[in-house]
Amino acid sequence: MKTPEDFLVENGLPEVRDIDRDSLVAAFMSEMERGLKGEPSSLMMIPTFVGVDGKVPAGSKAAVLDAGGTNFRSGIVAIPPRVENRMNRPMPGARSPVDVESFYAALASEVKRVLPGATAKKIGFCFSYPAEATPDLDAKLVRWTKGIQADGVVGQYVGKELLKRLGGGEIAIVNDTVATLLAAKATEGEKTYSSYVGFILGTGTNCAYVERNTAIEKLPGLDPNGKMIINAESGSFDKAPRSKFDLAMDAKTATPGSNPFEKMISGAYLGPVGLEVLKAAAKEGFFSKAAAERVAGLSSLETMDFDNFTAGAVKEGRQNPLDEIFSARADAKMARRLSLPVFERAAVFTAVHLAAFVIKTGEGASAAAPVAINADGSTYYKTRAIQFDETVRRELDDMLVKRRNIHYEITPQVDDAPMVGAGIAAML
Secondary structure, rough: EEEEEHHHOOOOOOOOOOOOOOHHHHHHHHHHHHHHHOOOOOOEEEEEOOOOOOOOOOOEEEEEEEEOOOOEEEEEEEOOOOEEEEEEEEEEOOOOOHHHHHEEEEEEHHHHHHHHHHOOOEEEEEEEEOOOOOOOOOEOOOOOOOOOHHHHHOOOEEEHHHHHHHHHOOOEOOOOHHHHHHHHOOOOOOOOEEEEEEEEEOOHHHHHHHHEEEHHOOOOOOOOOOOOEEEOOOOHHHOOOOOHHHHHHHOOOOOOOOOHHHHOOOOOOOOHHHHHHHHHHHHOOOOOOHHHHHHHHHOOOOHHHHHHHHHOOOOOOOOHHHHHHHHOHHHHHHHHHHHHHHHHHHHHHHHHHHHHHHHHOOOOOOOOOOOEEEOOOOOHHHOOOOHHHHHHHHHHHHHHHHHHHHEEOOOOOOOOOOHHHHHHHHHH
């Protein structure tokens, strides 16, 4: 009888030692370069017009708004990094439709609440809905996601409209991945970083990095001596090989064909991919008849349950359907053996992802001035099936330091990284 590993490989899920890291890094680099030229690419490579020059002075404070889901946050970001006078409430339009004036009135009210405690002239705003960035750090809303109902705001320059209601002022709008990159500057202190990468791996994934203006061919007329942050929208990378399990899962999503890389590494999808693995394995006879029948009847699988089961962990107060399905010891052991490679592949792909962007910065030649990577997100830090962060670091050590003499540092985790980064955008 074939082994579980043979079964996975036959269906396109390789053992991690057989993943061709170099080819994937090269494919990422090629897609980045094409996107920067304005050529067809799976990576959008969006110029943000946000730079990273300068030190963030200790004691600085900025008024900050944070909107990107169904929650709306405000507060004062202070350095060393912390959030003061925090407020969380539903995003205007999350529970019921709002008109344009009601939408901006809710935002303006929070700015007025926190602005007196700020020292920075600009307001920082982490705005993580699809939007076009502008050279004056505004954002033109393309469309709402997460069910926000404020149709009149679509197509507007959100910063400009908000400042109208405030009677003037300045604002710096960034998305969550750019803000995560900027949050690394809150950790540098007296350190010297040669460049920066911001990375999110939670429900979804994305990467941002610092690029030379001369490389951004689709945006002529930039200062040739300057640099800016590029938002890659890297979850849409489409050159990584997908297994039959990935394709089966993708076909059942609301957006088949979109964001293929995100669907192989991020929290919204690891559980559903795992379910396809387990269902296919049941048909191949890897489990007892009782377990096979039970897994065949499972309609969905959350990543938290898949992760906890694979780790052999019990989430207090939460009943895990896999514990019941694989109640027999032999079934549970086999199921974990089949499940673990899903997480191992995600960690290797994450490291490839990061390595490509670190290399693309063109920096990190000295250990005294590494490229800073600020990672944020629950999948990166809270996955239990494997030591995710440790695996990524080990892979990066090999791909970057040992083989290319490029130095990096994953910075200490920054709490509230999107808000902190938006505050730093205002301070800089």
